[in-house]
Amino acid sequence: MDASIKPLNTMSDEELLKIKMVVFDVDGVIIPKGTKLKENEDGTMFHMETHKLSPEFVSNLIKLKKYVKISFSSGRNLLYLRTLTKDIYDKSVILQAENCAMIFINGEIMQPEFPANYFEATNRLRNLVIKNATALKLRGFEPKIFNMAVHMESENELIYDLVKQADPDGVIYCIWTGEAYDVGLKGISKGSGLDLLAKRLGLSRDEIITTGNALNDKEMLEYGVGVTVEPNVVRGKYMTSGNGLGGHELANFLVDKLESLKG
Ligand SMILES: [Mg+2]
Incomplete structure (x- = not known):
């Protein structure tokens, strides 16, 4: 400390x-x-x-x-x-x-302000997460308007590969919060x-x-x-x-x- x-x-x-x-x-x-x-x-x-x-x-x-x-x-x-x-x-x-x-x-x-490619990237990520739901041990998405919270049983590095595929421009961040991955726009x-x-x-x-x-x-x-x-x-x-x-x-x-x- x-x-x-x-x-x-x-x-x-x-x-x-x-x-x-x-x-x-x-x-x-x-x-x-x-x-x-x-x-x-x-x-x-x-x-x-x-x-x-x-x-x-x-x-x-x-x-x-x-x-x-x-x-x-x-x-x-x-x-x-x-x-x-x-x-x-x-x-x-x-x-x-x-x-x-x-x-x-x-x-x-x-x-x-949110750029349009942000929403496109999060939509692609959502679809990729659903496709890999079993491997990720997905619990569900918490309803949000701008951000995305992907609730999972535990941390799983696979999500970072999915983020790379979904977000070629690198506009989104993805961090583990203890119960979910928080996905949002970098800089906010x-x-x-x-x-x-x-x-x-x-x-x-x-x-x-x-x-x-x-x-x-x-x-x-x-x-x-x-x-x-x-x-x-x-x-x-x-x-x-x-x-x-x-x-x-x-x-x-x-x-x-x-x-x-x-x-
Ligand atoms: Mg807190």
Whole structure:
């Protein structure tokens, strides 16, 4: 572990008072990891089991909204994030879906540009994955608009050969997330999406706290005041203690501090 990553509770009041927005990653940060997904062979039936926000976390978010904007940044789709946040959703909440391929703010969707050859490449990849479903131990595709999440029993290098065949121009990235391969457009990350959002809101990087646990959070943890939940996987300026869900710990810490500093 990187010894320069400081415990969250050493964040100074001066640094805290600058914060205007908090960005939470979802899986493994504010809900436990492990979403079960199953699709039938021809894609006409789909089943998904996941988690919901705990009542204590929801009540902390409601308190936190008095002081800062709240955003959720996830690889999951927008519909999922809308359902997940239904108890706290209002104009002050911003949803960054599909690793920032879609940003839902104020009832509008903001998005980066996608070249046409991107969709052609992902369509070809989808067909190749279906052809090789047995060898890949495919569970199914998570419904998404811009990105693709290929859920499989475990990692399998074969997918990289399929990506090479499907994407001769090399426009797509493909990374294992622990339960699926995330496929998306190179250059788009939770960090580039956060930059787009920060510019729209007129926020500087030291006015944003970000928290995450995985490699797809790397760019956003570097962009803001990053709080890593898994310091052995991805670094941040600060880290949570490792007891319980890190996003819950961050929300507790911020509510306590901001209530005492701002009243
Ligand atoms: Mg995560």
